[in-house]
Amino acid sequence: KDEDIPEDGIPTHLREKDAFRTRMRLVQLRTLLMRCHVVQATVHQLERKPWAQDPMKPPYYYYSKMRHFAYRARRLAEALESPDLQARCEYWAGRSCGGTRDWHAAGQHFALAIKHDMEYDTFPSGKVRIRGLRPNEKEDVHFLLENVTKRHESWVKKTAHAREAARYESERTGRPIEDCIVWDGVESPTWFPDRDRIVHIARREFGKKLRREAKDVNGQENQRPGMSEEHKGTKIYKVELTSRELSEEEWRYIRRGDKQTQKREDRMKK
Numbered sequence: 001k002d003e004d005i006p007e008d009g010i011p012t013h014l015r016e017k018d019a020f021r022t023r024m025r026l027v028q029l030r031t032l033l034m035r036c037h038v039v040q041a042t043v044h045q046l047e048r049k050p051w052a053q054d055p056m057k058p059p060y061y062y063y064s065k066m067r068h069f070a071y072r073a074r075r076l077a078e079a080l081e082s083p084d085l086q087a088r089c090e091y092w093a094g095r096s097c098g099g100t101r102d103w104h105a106a107g108q109h110f111a112l113a114i115k116h117d118m119e120y121d122t123f124p125s126g127k128v129r130i131r132g133l134r135p136n137e138k139e140d141v142h143f144l145l146e147n148v149t150k151r152h153e154s155w156v157k158k159t160a161h162a163r164e165a166a167r168y169e170s171e172r173t174g175r176p177i178e179d180c181i182v183w184d185g186v187e188s189p190t191w192f193p194d195r196d197r198i199v200h201i202a203r204r205e206f207g208k209k210l211r212r213e214a215k216d217v218n219g220q221e222n223q224r225p226g227m228s229e230e231h232k233g234t235k236i237y238k239v240e241l242t243s244r245e246l247s248e249e250e251w252r253y254i255r256r257g258d259k260q261t262q263k264r265e266d267r268m269k270k
Helices: 012-017 019-048 059-080 083-099 103-116 135-158 160-173 193-205 208-217 229-234 248-269
Strands: none
Touching (some): 059 083, 083 135, 103 135, 135 193
């Protein structure tokens, strides 16, 4: 077996009984997961530059496509009886459901991804054999589960009044509760999980205490004329997900958010 190819966990009896169909399903599944990666890369760019989004193609548009790919891959993984592949498909189904703001379903998928995930082991040569979730997926699946769980709880509280009104209307008219719910004025914010994680790490790393310590350690570098406080931070901290430094624009957005960005754009238009 090629030690550079991650373990797929397909049972031996499937490989031997119907080898051609098994290989075709595996190729299709890997292609679908690759497409999920490509869509996620697009969403990741939107997370980094929310001020440059195309209003005709918001993140929801891309997450909907990802959900379609992930669910197709999920069915193939179930047919292949592979917990390794099921873990990956559940992970991507969770990301896509979170992006479409189906928080409850996203939480279920992430929980299943953790359940089906496998520990890495080693080949006879001593090289690590990757199984289940990939390293970056293992690192953030618990964070994502916690994130969507909190959002689901917040959504339930936020919509409690609408559900109560729908229950009353359902009892009065005999219609199903789902048909009586009025969502006017109730919105769920766009999900930017990777940005949420970056913001969390950035705020933790760039607290007042750490900023003072960094200034003491890197005093000479930070004394360069014309360098803003935001840009100083980028010289110390590298983003975990991409292994590159935050730009000054990105760091400014983390600290000040949409309002400050909008004010700056308004000034440029004048």
